[in-house]
Amino acid sequence: MKSWKDQLKDLKRVLGKAAIEEKRNEKLDKVSFEPPRSWLAYDRTTSDDDPKKCSGSTAISHDESSHRRCVPTVDTSTGLNPIDQSITPSVIGTSAKKSHEPSRTTATSVFTPRIDGTGTLNMPEGTHVGRGLQHPDHLGGKAVPMVVRVGVDFGTAFTKVAIRAGYDLIYVDWSAITCDESPTGRFVMPGLVVRVLEGDYCWQRSSESDIHANLKLPLIDMASSGECPVATLAYLALVIRYARAYLYQHPDVGRKLVARSLRWELNIGCPTQPHEDLNVVQFFKRVSRTAWRLAAEANLQESNIISAWRMDQPDSSLEAEPGVVPEFVAQIAGYLGSHQVSEGLHALIDIGAATIDVATFNVVIHNNLDTIPRIPIFFSAVFPLGTHYLNQNRHTLLGVEPTWDDTAPIEPADCFSNRNGISQSEVVAADSDFLSGVSSRIDGVINATRTNTRGDPRSSAWREGLPIFVTGGGASCDLYRRAIEMAHQDLRRRLSSSSRFRFVELNPLGTNIPVSASDSSARMTVAIGLTSDADSIARVVPHRDIKPITYGKKERVDHTELYGD
Structure with a gap:
């Protein structure tokens, strides 16, 4: 049987733990939210x-x-x-x-999205060179490799594209398509694509009934079904094709690419919260690699887009699988x-x-x-x-x-x-x-x-x-x-x-x-x-x-345990 001193120590220890737990519970009572x-x-x-x-x-x-x-x-x-x-x-x-x-x-x-002069959206001449993976004047032979990474900020309203070619970084200018040369408008491409009566997709508007918008948000819902997002694929294929053409024709950077063998990588942004769903991430990757393949096609016809989606083959022209990055992480990179x-x-x-x-x-x-x-x-x-x-x-x-x-x-x-x-x-x-x-x-x-x-x-x-x-x-x-x-x-x-x-x-x-x-x-x-x-x-x-945070408190050691009687 324990002595009265040992029993007193045990009692103090129990009472001390109870007091600590009571204080802890009082603080946690304020935290009443249980996340959905x-x-x-x-x-x-x-x-x-x-x-x-x-x-x-x-x-x-x-x-x-x-x-x-x-x-x-x-x-x-x-x-x-x-x-x-x-x-x-x-x-x-x-x-x-x-x-x-x-x-x-x-x-x-x-x-x-509403933009001024939307009736003047057009397909500029020279865009077809973006179908190729090398500069149109590429010298061939054993050229020195260069990594070219395309970053596609696929927004709900507008898309912005930046390209890093070696040490050079350029922003894709869309004014040739939108006729918007303002400082804020020239680097954004509205999220619109046109389907003509024959089933081809382009940016050359023929009638307002052909316009397809709201291209991004439905992807999150479609991830579980695997449904083919035809208009979105056509839009992104056009974006990629034009971006490559713009790079080739850039007055400062384009000439550097003639003697280089380009090695392509592709990254696309994804909303932060849906990015937590692996199905959404995989769906965005599939959309990205399919759009990359379609960018090389002469015509973006609906039947060809659906066929490419069903095949879903890895693209050997990309150095790696397309990266799907939470948008806020890309923002703070x-x-x-x-x-x-x-x-x-x-x-x-x-x-x-x-x-x-x-x-x-x-x-x-x-x-x-x-x-x-x-x-x-x-x-x-x-x-x-x-x-x-x-x-x-x-x-x-x-x-x-x-x-x-x-x-x-x-x-x-x-x-x-x-x-x-x-x-x-x-x-x-x-x-x-x-x-x-x-x-x-x-x-x-x-x-x-x-x-x-x-x-x-x-x-x-x-x-x-x-x-x-x-x-x-x-x-x-x-x-x-x-x-x-x-x-x-x-x-x-x-x-x-x-x-x-x-x-x-x-x-x-x-x-x-x-x-x-x-x-x-x-x-x-x-x-x-x-x-x-x-x-x-x-x-x-x-x-x-992320596990719930719990805050403990060091147990108080009794004075007699440290120094005796």
Whole structure:
């Protein structure tokens, strides 16, 4: 039998453990969020209004322009997401107040980018040289090899392409097709492709009924079925063909390729959250390699596209399997390779024409310089609240003829009011619900990371400043900046006045690489990152593989155990 001293020690130890557990439970009681199943393994829900029932691209005619199929609605006060309701951060305790009043936001239509002069889309002469894998004046013989890596930022609204040929980096200029020579428009290609009556696909518009849009988002739904995305394959084949032709004809870089044997690699971006599903990644790879093969064909006829899809043969003209890289990882590739990089919690907000993407993640740098960084993803979500829908919301609520250009910067409220003869207060009122909706989505993802054990509740970033990247074509828009500031203020109210966002300016190049186009790197961030070796950027740890964080406390050692009686 133990002595009374030993029994007293045991009692103290038990009481001490109980007190520690009680304190721990008190803190964890604040963490009430259990992430939806789809956050742990990508699993889309299906309902009568699920966009999944409209798989494939969307063909638009004059009669359908005002009554488009599969039109989901957006209520920015409730957080419903027509792209994927299962990943909506409002479920995770967003600070947005629920309102029983009718939403002032408009219905979200099937996405089709608006650009000025779309009737002038054409197929420029000389594009056919892009069918070949070597420069048309290639000397042949035993030429010195050169690795050429094509990075395709396949966006919901626009596609951007960068090519790294040896030490040279160029941005593909699409103005020969779009006739848009503006600084913001020339390096983006609208996500549109035309199907002529004979079944061929091209960019030469003959009638509006032939236009196919909404080429990217349906791929995520089609991954499980293996359905052939005909219009998307045709579009990407045209993109690849034109990009190669542009490289060959580039005034500075093209001449260097004549005496070189080109070795091709291809990387394509994928939304962060769907990238956690292996089926989606494999589907994107299949789409990429099929489009690469089709780029060599003289005609992109529907029957040939379906046949190539069914064959699904590896392409020997590529040095490796196409890389499918999470878009946010490609965006921060330059940051990860720079002296600016720091370990710990980060956030990224990508504002595009169709969607905004919000993600929180850790950066883990290994002591071994030969080991690539590790990126555990805490939470990520995609919302149909891009600049296109901001413009649509304004024009619809204020009864203004829709005449905006999705490649142009968003007009400030005062400029919009002056141009349309509307008071500025009306424009601000029309924007108010949209502004609150964007802010609540951002706040939801960040607050989940702060409060949930599958996030990083005790990161020093909550005290010292959360490093945050704001990217995309809408990053300079005042409304989105105000939405981010609202989320910032919500964070400060929850924690302390010292808590803050620490905005990080991205240098997409990372190093001093010669660039053949100027003042466009901000919009080309993803495409530039995709010209890096896909296997050397970072190793992504999906959200489903992150275990809940548990915080222990060192057991207190009794004084008598250390020093005796």
